[in-house]
Amino acid sequence: MDLLEEYISTGRIxxxxxxxxxxxxxxDPCNYVRKSQMALGDxxxxxxxxxVKQCINPELYREMCDDPLNNFCCGGGGGxxxxxxxxxxxxxxxxxxxxxxxxxxxxxxxxxxxxxxQIMKGLGKEHAEGRMDMGNYKETMYLWEMVAHCxxxxxxxxxxxxxxxAERDAQFERMGIVMxxxx
Amino acid sequence: xxxxxxxxxxxxxxIGGLSPDLADRCxxxxxxxxxxxxxxxxxxxxxxxTWDPRKAIRAIxxxxxxxxxxxxxxxxxxxxxxxxxxxxxxxxxxxxxxACRTLRERDKVPGxxxxxxxxxxxxxxxxxxxxxxxxxxxxxxxxxxxxxxxxGFYVPVDKEGANIIVTINSKEPFGxxxxxxxxxxxxxxxxxxxxxxxxxxxGVNWGxxxxxxxxxxxxxxxxxxxxxxxxxxxxxxxx
Numbered sequence: 001m002d003l004l005e006e007y008i009s010t011g012r013i014x015x016x017x018x019x020x021x022x023x024x025x026x027x028d029p030c031n032y033v034r035k036s037q038m039a040l041g042d043x044x045x046x047x048x049x050x051x052v053k054q055c056i057n058p059e060l061y062r063e064m065c066d067d068p069l070n071n072f073c074c075g076g077g078g079g080x081x082x083x084x085x086x087x088x089x090x091x092x093x094x095x096x097x098x099x100x101x102x103x104x105x106x107x108x109x110x111x112x113x114x115x116x117x118q119i120m121k122g123l124g125k126e127h128a129e130g131r132m133d134m135g136n137y138k139e140t141m142y143l144w145e146m147v148a149h150c151x152x153x154x155x156x157x158x159x160x161x162x163x164x165x166a167e168r169d170a171q172f173e174r175m176g177i178v179m180x181x182x183x
Numbered sequence: 184x185x186x187x188x189x190x191x192x193x194x195x196x197x198i199g200g201l202s203p204d205l206a207d208r209c210x211x212x213x214x215x216x217x218x219x220x221x222x223x224x225x226x227x228x229x230x231x232x233t234w235d236p237r238k239a240i241r242a243i244x245x246x247x248x249x250x251x252x253x254x255x256x257x258x259x260x261x262x263x264x265x266x267x268x269x270x271x272x273x274x275x276x277x278x279x280x281x282a283c284r285t286l287r288e289r290d291k292v293p294g295x296x297x298x299x300x301x302x303x304x305x306x307x308x309x310x311x312x313x314x315x316x317x318x319x320x321x322x323x324x325x326x327x328x329x330x331x332x333x334x335g336f337y338v339p340v341d342k343e344g345a346n347i348i349v350t351i352n353s354k355e356p357f358g359x360x361x362x363x364x365x366x367x368x369x370x371x372x373x374x375x376x377x378x379x380x381x382x383x384x385x386g387v388n389w390g391x392x393x394x395x396x397x398x399x400x401x402x403x404x405x406x407x408x409x410x411x412x413x414x415x416x417x418x419x420x421x422x
Contacts, residue, residue, distance in 0.1 A: 003347075003419060004369070007369065012372075012373040012374070013369060013372045013373050014372075030261070030263040030264055030265075034264045034265065034268050035277075038264060038267070038268060069268065070218075070265065070268070070269075072220055072263075073261050073263030073265065075261060077261035077262065077263055078261035078262035078392055079294075079296050079389065079391075079392025080258075080259070080261045082294050082296050082299070082389070083258055083293050083294040084293050084294045085255065085259055085293065088221070088224045088225065088259045089259075091224050092220045092221055092224060092259070092261070093220075094220075096220075113352050113354070113387075113422055142365060144365045144366055144421065145362070145365045148364070148365035148366070148368045148369055151368055151369065151372050152372075153332060153333065153368065153371065153372050154372070155332065155333070155334050155335075156334060156335040156371075156374075160374075161334050161335035162335075163335075164335035164336070164337060165335065167342075171337075171339065171340060171341075171342070172322065174341075175318055175341075175381070177319065179322060179323075179326070
């Protein structure tokens with residue numbers, strides 16, 4: 001997240017803020033926010049929100065929790081996503097589902113793999129099948145997915161491409177990678 | 184209900200370190216349980232009611248550690264830290280509940296996380312993806328990226344002196360490979376000098392979740408070792 005912030009603030013990447021028309025909210029992963037604050041004295045809650053607002057028209061932003069340090073866990077953390085206690089995990093996630101419903105947002109941004117899976121494949125599935133109500137919810141995006149989605153890409157110039165190909169070919173040779181030629 | 188005498192024996196507690204001593208300071212205010220989404224989800228086996236952080240701490244204070252260790256509680260708790268963040272007595276609840284996971288016999292760790300940890304120590308990633316498969320996947324996907332409007336893109340593997348070394352979540356090469364492209368597109372646009380290690384590239388540390396301190400440490404050590412071997416200044420966990 002520090003890296004994304006740096007890329008955006010220094011102009012190393014440019015973003016098109018007109019590609020997303022849905023309302024957006026941000027979930028705070030426990031590890032990046034509350035637990036970072038407790039362990040390291042700093043957290044990513046404000047950074048995540050700033051990055052999201054660089055990707056969209058800020059009027060589309062909907063706040064889930066005014067105090068990121070006290071935001072609720074999605075229920076997928078601590079390895080729960082990989083555990084067999086599905087029923088408990090989904091019951092736990094109801095708290096998050098209620099929060100999402102209250103925002104009215106269509107897109108939830110999750111800056112963490114576990115949270116994204118729980119919100120998208122866990123809670124999102126319950127919502128789609130009518131067992132949970134997440135209001136206007138449509139989809140979950142990784143933070144870096146949203147950035148990549150809004151990215152203005154300028155293809156490299158010939159010189160850069162050639163240099164990259166030479167590096168790539170040397171790497172393949174070093175590793176014994178033989179690519180099949182396209183017919 | 185028949186009353187039992189409870190003898191508290193601090194010296195013989197299994198859960199070592201700081202937390203049990205602090206647990207004795209708990210004055211049962213219930214702030215932890217009030218803010219915990221897992222409160223009420225796990226019935227107390229052979230007892231009444233359901234587990235919550237306060238009851239689990241009390242059980243440990245009263246020497247009923249094994250009941251907590253044997254219960255589902257430490258695994259349904261996501262170690263999210265809301266309880267500890269709010270505790271007026273500064274009790275280390277996260278460390279305490281993770282210690283309960285550590286004290287669970289390894290063959291009784293729920294789900295695949297212990298097996299994944301063993302797999303990681305043997306093969307370098309939680310899902311046992313062979314190095315050759317991984318390298319060919321990255322090579323093929325680099326080509327796809329070029330066709331998708333990113334000419335000159337490839338995945339730099341074991342590139343010495345790169346600015347950033349990136350870990351990978353094995354679920355992506357295993358089942359959701361296209362999701363790796365989000366970061367790749369950003370690196371392309373930023374013209375970042377980055378690399379991935381050909382070995383021990385896993386960024387997901389299941390030793391942390393399963394309570395396996397040795398595996399946790401070993402996986403961290405490998406990631407640092409990769410960075411040192413390739414002389415990279417920054418490690419990026421795109422998690």
